[in-house]
Amino acid sequence: MKSIVLCTENIEKRFGGVIALKDGSIEIRPGEVLALVGSNGSGKSTLTKVITGVLSSDGGTITYHDKPVSYSNPMAAQRAGIMAVYQELSLIPSLTVAQNIWLANEPKTRFGSIDSKTMNAETAKLLTLFEGTFQPSLHPEAYVRDLPLDERQIVEILKAYSRKPEVLILDEATASLDSKQVNCLFDLIQLLKSEDKGLVFVSHRMDEIFRIADRAVILRNGKTVGEVLIADSNEDEIVHLMVGSNVGLTRELGGRMTFSAQESVLIVEDLENEQLNGVSFNIKQGELVGIGGLRGQGQSSLLHTLFGNSHYTGKITLFDETLSFDHPKEAIEHGVALIPGDRATEGLLLLRSIFENFHLPNWAKYCRPLLKMKSAHSDAEEMGKQLNLIMESLDAPVSSLSGGNAQKVVIGKWLLREPKLLLLDDPTKGVDVGTKSEFYKLLVKLQENGTTILFYSSDEQELLDLCERVLVMQDGKVKADLSGDNLTEANLVFHSMGATNNNNHHEESTHA
Amino acid sequence: MKNILKKITWENFKKFNSKYSYLVSFILLLALATIINPRYFSYRNLSTLVLQASIKGIITLGMSMVIIAGLIDLSVGSMVALTSGLGVVVLNATGNAWIMLAFCLVFGTILGAINGLLVTKGKIAPFIVTLATMSMYRSIIVQLGQGGPFNVDLALVDKFRMIAAGNILGIPNLAVIFAITTIIISLVMAKTKFGRYVYAVGSNEQAAKLTGIHVDRVKTMTFTITGLLTGLAAFLLASRLTSITAPNAGVSFELDAIAGVAIGGIAMTGGSGVIAGSFLGAIMLQMIEGILIAAKIPPFLNGLVKGAIIIFTVLLQHRNITQRKMRLKAKSADKEEAVKANPVE
Structure with a gap:
């Protein structure tokens, strides 16, 4: 048994009345990669942010090198050797790659001024870790604003690495990287492992977890619910822990309706833009279709595109008419309505x-x-x-x-x-239980009156309760089209995570 | 019992003040002026006041639309100079004031539309666009006049100046025109689809777009209407002065218009306020000028006072907004407690 470098016990975090984390407990050991797994809202990100001092906890203890600690800001945690790489990047666009990597940590000359020469040389050395996976335009003196997303992510990773952390947390750091870049990152992780550093890997990709992690801690509804050794486990076990025992829940508001020989009112073919990588599906008159998947997989972008608020290539056919909306106004005139996700900024x-x-x-x-x-x-x-x-x-x-x-x-x-077609972009976020149930009744009533509904929700239970069909999105694509008996929580989570080699949850394509 | 009564009236007053702050400040200012000069509160004096405020006031109406939409127009002063200078040329050439009026309205509209299109199609910040056009419009008219004035021909002067100097049923023409313009713009803002869209764009551009509003068109329109109103003001200014000196005409009108909008209770951040506020705002600014003269404060300090007024009123607006936010926070915290205490379901 290896020693423990950092451990958290019963961490709690509340946002107003919402409990994001009830019992976050993990142990980070030197020379080991710990995967943190859980579905939307399970508290993974909250837990990592509490550890790195981005958020303050409302209870529980963090022990680092056998001493209780609590960091009030990320700088304090960084000074103690705890670094994190997030999916939302923290680079400064108007500075160069080298200036970003060495920000507030610049090498100095004898006279106390910044030693740009050393800084650029060191940066060039760091970049060799990812050699061959980026364009020549990425060099120490390139401005970050000119770099594409994947290269910025590389810079962010190198920035964390350059500070020689004791504990490195990678929160969805692979989301924008291609497979070659992921390989380089994994080599880097192996290197840190051999140096006895503690590593935490947060990812929604099963294959990556099985490739790189040694141990996995599973969070559900803000609680640590299990811990497995990756070598002794499989995808099924992890999905099962994520979902819990509440399988077989059926829709509370009457049985699911079945749709047979009706006309498709919305046909989407090969929709592509910055967030979408070829989305195709169709929806029948009066259907209530859910969109699932982890947050940020292109769901909002899909709804905004259908509403004419985003550029795209591909074909949209609505009510037998091929459309190309330039502005939401045109969509509204065709009977489309969008209920946006963020009330304060969009609604x-x-x-x-x-x-x-x-x-x-x-x-x-x-x-x-x-x-x-x-x-x-x-x-x-x-x-x-x-x-x-x-x-x-x-x-x-x-x-x-x-x-x-x-x-x-x-x-x-x-x-x-x-409206004839109602698009909903995660509308029940931050809404109390009473209003939620009123809202569900309203949706069902609208559906009964013949409104076709496309409903994105980050709450799997909601999708299971309301929808007869759910499209699971990952990386800007429809990963699975679940309906009937295939529409179970396990399947939803399974496909959200991009798991593939599974037999028990085999799903038949019901795509028409 | 007495305490309760007192509290209720104070609370009510605060409520009234948060909605009709422009009326409260108008009454306070009027009271102050009457105390300084007991004869201030007379029909003759008040109608002169409206007359003096009217030309800048018409521009203030346009400025308030622009500011409610979340924008700003710094070019109105130069626009007045350019339009009225050229207007005088048109008048001298045709001898017809109606043709001059038509010219001023159309030309002002075009200048406003240029501002609007540069902001929306060119995607340049309104502050930058109108700062640049302010310089350009002024420079053109100064060059055309070679630094000198544009004078209305002697043969036309007597008749032409009566447009601004005349009366209808004892009410000065300018005051009538200002009042009618205010009513029209008020109706546009309160009772038309376009008016509601202006408030929407100033309040939340993204939400407005997602509700199907062509945000760019609305923005361009507010600049264009401001141009139209500025054209009208330019026509009236030419009639009032009968001689337009290019380097001086309309100088700092943008400052007066913005100050009028500010004391009129319209939020500088856009999305709220009413036209009646900017009407009174323009008059209040005129009153303050009068009070400064009566108080023997050197006219060189006018700019100091107006600038201070803008900053002071905006500070007050911020304070009101922060207080409202704090109240809201307290309210929603109460609600959360209530939800926790009596869980639904």
């Missing part, structure tokens, strides 16, 4: 009243040419009642509403238009 006019927010897409209806405020007011009143909106008055600013009620306004503004 609401926070300074304006509830009344105005309700009617923003609907004013054309009240033009005579001056707006008929009275009838608009009574329509909004009606909609507020229908949605069971708890408010002071329609003229109160929308910012005075709670999260759930504010989301009702975002939905209500589209319902007044009676």
Whole structure:
């Protein structure tokens, strides 16, 4: 048994009323790669951020080199030798590669000024670790702003490596790398392993976990639920631990509807842009289709593209018409509505009243040419009642509403238009349980009235409860199309993680 | 009991003030002026006040639309000089004030549209675009006039100056025109689809776009309408002065318009405020000028006072916003507690 370099016990973290982490316990051992595994919202990232001092914990202890520690900021953790590489990069675009790598850690000359020569030479040495996997435009004096995403990720990794960390945490660091670059990274990890450093590898790719990790800790709903030795385990066991025993849950709101010989209203072929790598699927009239997968796999981009808010190549056929929307306006005129993910930045006019927010897409209806405020007011009143909106008055600013009620306004503004295709971008994030169940009822009611719904959610349970079919996305592609008996939580998680060599969860393509 | 009564009225006043701050400051200012000079509060004096505020006031109306949309226009002063200077040339050539009016409106509209298109199609920050056009518009008219004035022909002067100097039923023409323009712009902003879109764009551009609003068109339109109103102001200024000196006409009108918008209670960050506020804002600015003269403060310090007014009102706006945010936070924290105490389901 090797000694332990860093261990966390029962770490807790709350964001307002939401508990992100209840019992985060891991042990990091020198010369070993620990994989941290869990589905969306299981608390992986929160735990790593608590360790590196990005977030403060609300309970539990961190022991580092046998001493209890707690870092109030990332700089303090870095000084102690704990480094992390995140998927969201922290490089400064207007500085060169070398300046970024040595930022706040610059080699000095005898006179105390920055020794650029040494800095660039050292950087060139570091870059040889990834030799042959990047363009010649990546060199110590290149500006980071001119580099593509994968090369920036390499710089970020080298920056962490150059600080000679005792503990290195790689949080989804492979997401933007190609296979050659991943190989180089894994060589680097092996090198650190041989130097007895502690390594934490957070990834949603099963194959990578099995290639590089020695041990895996599985998190579920903010709790450490298991630990396995990779050599003695398999993908099934890990997926099972991630999902827990709650398999076989069925939809609470009536049985799943089945769709047979109906026309497809939305046909998407080979959709491509920065986030999408060839998405194809079709949806039938009145279907409620879920979009699953881990966060950031192109789900939002897909919805925005269908709504005309993003450039793309490929073909979209909606209601037997081949379309190319340049602006959301055109999509709206074709009966499409989008309920965006972030209420504050994309959904609401926070300074304006509830009344105005309700009617923003609907004013054309009240033009005579001056707006008929009275009838608009009574329509909004009606909609507020229908949605069971708890408010002071329609003229109160929308910012005075709670999260759930504010989301009702975002939905209500589209319902007044009676959309034919409703796109939802993770709409229940940060919404309380009561409002959520009202919201589910509303969706089912809309579906019964013939609205076709495409529903992205980062909450697997929600997808299982509501949808008759779920498209699982990974890397900007539809990885699996699950429906009927194949639509289980295990299958959802399994395909989200990009697992492949599995027999028990074999899925037949039901793609028509 | 007395305490409660007192508290209620104070609370109510605060509520009223947060919504109608421009009315409260107008009344306070009027009271102050009346205390300094008891004869201040007279019809004659007040109508003169509106008359004096009207030309800059019309521009202030346009500026408030631009600012509500989350933008800024620094070029209005130079636009006035260029439009009125050329307007005088048109008047002298045709001898017809109607043709001059049409010219000023169309030309102002074009200048405004240029600003708007550079901001939206050129994707340049409005501050940069209008700073540059401010310099360009002024430079053109100074060159055309060779630094000298554009004078209305002697044969036309007497009739032409009556447009600005005349009265309708004892009310100065300029005051009437200012009031009518205010009513029209008020209606546009409060009661038309376009007006609602301007507020939406200033409040949250991204949300506005995702609701199907052509954000760029709305922005271009606010600049264009400001150009139109500036053209009208240029026409009236020419009638009032009958001689436009290119280097001086309309100088610092942008400052006065922005200051008027600020004391009119319109948020400098966009998305809120009403046109009635900028109407009173323009008048209040005129009152302050009058008070400064009465108080024998040197006119050289006018700029100091106006600049200070802008900073002071924006500071107050920030304080209001922070307070509102804190209240909201407290409110949602209460709600969370309540949810925890009585879990749903």
